[in-house]
Amino acid sequence: MNIWQSMDSAPKDGTPILCALYYPDGKFWGFLVLAWNKHNKSWDDGFGTERDAESEKPTHWMNLPEPPR
Numbered sequence: 001m002n003i004w005q006s007m008d009s010a011p012k013d014g015t016p017i018l019c020a021l022y023y024p025d026g027k028f029w030g031f032l033v034l035a036w037n038k039h040n041k042s043w044d045d046g047f048g049t050e051r052d053a054e055s056e057k058p059t060h061w062m063n064l065p066e067p068p069r
Contacts, residue, residue, distance in 0.1 A: 004060040012036040018065075019043065019058035034058060 002018075010017060014035050021030045037044035043058055 002062040002065060004062055007058050007061055010036070010058075010061045012038070014038070016046075016064060017061045018063070020060040021056055021058050023056075030056075032058075033064065 004020060007019075010019075014037075016033050016035045019032050019034045021032065022028075023030060032045055034043040034045055036042075
């Protein structure tokens with residue numbers, strides 16, 4: 001079962017995970033697939049996108065679901 005968990009427990013071995021980010025300015029949630037990048041010690045989307053550490057900080061995570069067959 002996939003349940004949202006605190007980022008404190010997120011895997012930091014490069015495994016892609018589904019992350020929830022809250023944007024207080026717009027008062028909405030966003031969702032991204034991210035993986036921990038051990039070289040720059042930050043969450044990475046694999047596209048080299050620069051993330052604003054304050055406004056785009058993941059708050060929760062869960063494992064990715066199985067892809068469609």
